[in-house]
Amino acid sequence: MYVNFGGFVSFSTVDWRGRAACTVFLRGCPARCFYCHNVDLQGGEDLRDTDEVIDLIRGSRTVAGAVVFSGGEPTLQGPALLHLAAAARAMGFSVGLHTNGMFPRVVEALLEGHLVDMVALDLKTTWERYDDLLGVAAVDAVKQSLSACRRAKADGSLGTCQVVVTLFRGREDDLPSIAEAAGGLDLVLQQGVAAGFVPLTRQELEAAAAPLRRSVLIRTREDGEVGYDPEQKPFR
Ligand code: SF4
Numbered sequence: 001m002y003v004n005f006g007g008f009v010s011f012s013t014v015d016w017r018g019r020a021a022c023t024v025f026l027r028g029c030p031a032r033c034f035y036c037h038n039v040d041l042q043g044g045e046d047l048r049d050t051d052e053v054i055d056l057i058r059g060s061r062t063v064a065g066a067v068v069f070s071g072g073e074p075t076l077q078g079p080a081l082l083h084l085a086a087a088a089r090a091m092g093f094s095v096g097l098h099t100n101g102m103f104p105r106v107v108e109a110l111l112e113g114h115l116v117d118m119v120a121l122d123l124k125t126t127w128e129r130y131d132d133l134l135g136v137a138a139v140d141a142v143k144q145s146l147s148a149c150r151r152a153k154a155d156g157s158l159g160t161c162q163v164v165v166t167l168f169r170g171r172e173d174d175l176p177s178i179a180e181a182a183g184g185l186d187l188v189l190q191q192g193v194a195a196g197f198v199p200l201t202r203q204e205l206e207a208a209a210a211p212l213r214r215s216v217l218i219r220t221r222e223d224g225e226v227g228y229d230p231e232q233k234p235f236r
Helices: 050-059 074-090 104-112 127-134 139-154 172-182 202-212
Strands: 002-012 021-026 047-049 066-071 094-099 118-122 160-167 186-191 216-220 224-228
Touching (some): 021 050, 021 074, 074 094, 074 104, 202 216
Parallel strands (some): 066 094, 160 186, 186 216
Antiparallel strands (some): 002 021, 216 224
């Protein structure tokens, strides 16, 4: 079986915070987010035998206990992703997934096969603005992926599910409805960085999060990832 390969990092502590992971990047993404930091992985072709990628994962076993599939959009290549996740699982790795949620059947298959332990699901904007922002019809698919993750988290078959929101200056008012969609899942506010935008500071992200009255994780270039709970004070 072949996979459209995007790259490999043998050791990372940021792709699954708190875990030593290797990261497999899969090429290709149908969305066109204006702030994409992996534009080179939106398209192109570098077909590799999945055995080659499995060897890369195996080679990181001495330093990493987890593998994260990222991209691009890894669920675009469902059969290859399922094959790689199963192989990683068989080698004793925990498995993480970064996804935009556009291919819910693949997310469901990973969950039903107990092939994933952590999902970081992007919720990019309000449902009303979703398809405009991504440049493709995505909203129904993302809702389906979110529901699948929520069910799996509730029944205990998914250990960790983070909803990741990349927030830009001027869109702070969108946050309450995005957070409502996330429900009780862990919420990560990520500082949006793109040409023409002054990034929100950590303090500004905290101010945006304050009305949510729930704990969030805030990620900025300046401070890394810190916890914030408006009912208390920064907790990490
Ligand atoms: S979904 Fe992710 S990989 Fe795809 S265009 Fe958006 S930011 Fe880039």
